[in-house]
Amino acid sequence: MEQPAHxxxxxxxxxxxxxxxxxxxxxxxxxxxxxxxxxxxGFWVGLWxxxxxxxxxxxxxxxxxxxxxVHNKGFLYNVGFVLGMSTxxxxxxxxxxxxxxxxxxxxxxxxxSHKAGA
Numbered sequence: 001m002e003q004p005a006h007x008x009x010x011x012x013x014x015x016x017x018x019x020x021x022x023x024x025x026x027x028x029x030x031x032x033x034x035x036x037x038x039x040x041x042g043f044w045v046g047l048w049x050x051x052x053x054x055x056x057x058x059x060x061x062x063x064x065x066x067x068x069x070v071h072n073k074g075f076l077y078n079v080g081f082v083l084g085m086s087t088x089x090x091x092x093x094x095x096x097x098x099x100x101x102x103x104x105x106x107x108x109x110x111x112x113s114h115k116a117g118a
Contacts, residue, residue: 035071042080046076050087053084068081
């Protein structure tokens, strides 16, 4: 089990790195400006774009596809986008955790020093 002091240092380091990374982010100059069709992306479009991030990322390697719609309503689009992306992050975290639990179970089942019922 991780010690509280070590955990606090890890959290502080993560926050410093996160703060540094967000400091590098530029301002979206197109927020609240309409696209060529006269539309602004809102919450639901942001949610959809967040959900299809993996597909968009792969597609952006081969075609001119943007992952993030710059012509958006600001906060509402960002909330939807982050919620959509967090679905993938959560699914990946759960899959990793399930794999680790499976590995621990498999290791304990094949360990000759492990005794049933003990």
